Amino acid sequence: MRANSLAFRLVVGAAMWIAAAIVAGGIVLSAVFRDHVERSFDTQLLVYLDVLVSVTEVDDRGHVVIMRPLGDPRYEQPYSGWYWQISSISGPMLRSRSLWDQALTPDFGLIRDSAATSYRMQGAQSRHLRIVGRDVSIPGIVSSLQFAVTGDRAAIEVEIQNFNTTLAWSLGLFGCGLVLAVFIQVRFGLLPLRRISRALSAIRSGRKSRLAGQFPSEIEPLASEINTLLEHNEEVLERARTHVGNLAHALKTPISILANESESGKGSLAEKVDKQTGIMRRYVDHYLSQARTAASSSVLGARTEVLPVIEDLRRTLKHIHAERSIELEVRGDPGTSFRGERHDLEEMLGNLIDNACKWARARTWITMGMEGADLKIVIEDDGPGLAPEKHGEVFNRGHRLDEATPGSGLGLAIVRDTAGLYGGDIALCESDFGGLKVVLTLPAAEKREAQEAGKESTEEDPVT
Template sequence: MRANSLAFRLFASAAAWTLVVLPVTAFLLVSLYRQALERNFDARLNVYLTSLVASSTEEGAPTPTDPADFGQPIFGIPFSGWYWQIKPLGKGTRPDFISDSLLDQQLNLPSANGIEPDASLTRRAHIDGPNRQRLRIVEREIRPSGANSPPYSYAVAGDSSEIDRDLAAFTTMLIAALAVAGLGLVAATFFQVRFGLSPLRAIRERLAAIRSGEAEKLEGELPLEIKPLQQELNALIQSNREIVERARTHVGNLAHALKTPLSVISNEARTQSDTLSTKVIEQAEIMRSQITHHLDRARVAARSNAIGEVTDVGAVLRALKRTLDRIYEERGLTLELDAAPGLKFQGERQDFEEMVGNLLDNACKWARSNVRASAERDASAGQFTVTVDDDGPGLNQAERARIGKRGQRLDETKPGSGLGLSIVADLVHLYKGRFALEPSPQGGLRARLELPAA
């Protein structure tokens, strides 16, 4: 899955959303659970506070009495974390009664810290208790015998580490559960994206089949959302074929329309033996050569972007070898081939034959005894390279620069029109490839083609 792919974007956005939502959900759930724990803890403290008031208040008595043990042994264990205290309201006064668990210490009351009571006239707070315990305390103002009696502070405190322990256990389980859920969501998103985009992968594979010549159009059932795309692509492919066919027809008609009058002119001129006739024949041949050259370029330009044209590289090289072996049989040349198996050219066979045939023929003309041709795939660039080496005299840098120009020949004793390498260069350019002449390791000239692979 590549970073700039649609699948990656969908997967990354879903994964990012999951990574944002799950922590926020965890935070909200932990906060709600803490509030629930504190409410339950406060309710428990309120029960103890109510029991404390009931145990220490006698009807008509203006002051509280010692509640002693009001049914909760935990308040008798020193520094157990559970404490109660009854104290007259007023600064500097000591409590009248405290739980045995407090020994000789006092509780830091919420009323002394300016905390206001709630609707139930109860003050609630977190305080530091004995032995640095973190306590949750509830405090209420009570007048034992009515409005005329002095007010007393009744307070009960409990170790809030219970809340922290329960909250920590809940948080651990919640994180584990959300982590599993998150991984499940990410995995489900991955498979959902893969499944949802599978029709696009199918289209890519079918387009590759069309480009490689294995199919003529996009076939098969696709989702309704992609069906219009399939129809438009098929229409585009058909339109491309029709345009190419019309271009071929026009090129053929033009070739016939131009070459026929030239043939008539040449034939008429050959019936005469004067200087003018010779000049007419010469110029007519030049015109014929130029027309052929430019019509070939137009023909290739029409075909080079055609969809579905594929050529077997090895088959063409072997066919050219058989032809050249017969042509240069008397010279005893050795023509070696080395083509990667399954290598295919993204273009028409005739064009590939013309490019490689010109290079091999040129190498055979100049070679002393050996010509070697190889074809290798460059997978990273979607191309392949054809290399033709000979052991002839070779060319220097200036000669290599000049030989590629149309009509340029370095040795008039060799047969040819001087158009071969320029035609190769034109064809390579039309196929968006590269053509270069270099010194050969065999001592002669190396011609190298880089062409699109199917």
């Protein structure tokens, strides 16, 4: 999943919201639990406070006495944090054994009327205490007494800490589960877009001509617009081909008339007309071919197997050069295909192989294969070769290095222009066999095995 992908943005955005919600929820739950624990703790202390009040009496001598213990051994254990104390305005009167030689110093200002009040305070040995107190009037005592009962907050702090730890692990796992669920949902929800991507790849490689299948209602308009665009593109290209054909017919007819008239005539004027009509015919053929190629290179889905084209050209050229007994050897991967129109491949290879046969002494080699996403076709001969400083000149239109050899001088220029329209290239170098080596690079189409696998994958993928 790439950082700039739609899936990455959706998952990261959802993860951020989930993390924020979980943190906020964890804080709220922890606060609610803390309040609940403190209330429960205060309720327990209030019970001890009521028991303390109930067991407090005044004896015959007017002294405040405790009739019986509270029943919790922690009030007997020194410095346990669980204390009770009865105080008057003048100071402590009675206190639990757990206080030992210490005394509680509650804020009597918070103990008013007869209501129980709870708050935090610092106790003996720096213990953090939770204290509840009440101002109680006892018969036989002129002024009211302050009853206070404390409990060690360490007990509730441990309980709260355990809860927070469990809460953190639980919410963490819950958040990871939600993020995983969002990831799965996003991947599943974006399956139709990946299907469109594969379908477009199938159209470009020639497996299909349209986006086929059922798509979700949100994607259906996009698929429909793409199909409409493909149909419009085909219509425009078909009209362009028709206009090119009409133009070819309109130009070739008068040129043919001029050529016929010049052949029947005599003199320097007839020779000039014949020469110029020949030049006109070559350039018309060249630029009409370029126009057809420009239209063909824009067609999506064009695919041509290379081996059948080479075999057809080999049979034709062996017949043309039969008197020289030129051998044409074909090597390489027979499954390679060109992503383009057949007649363009025929024109490029026809020019190159014909040139190789013209200059070869006895043999020409044709090697085809894949190199990444490119199709490489190498044509070599055992002829005299070509000096490196002449490699650039042969691509000039109408330029011929040897006037004795038949040709128009446009062949290599046509091959270079046609290959360039397809995003390809042509290069010349010295062959290991002594002659010239021509390397033609063109866009490759997928092999049949990959196409069938891609087709099955596309058909099996869910789209809704």
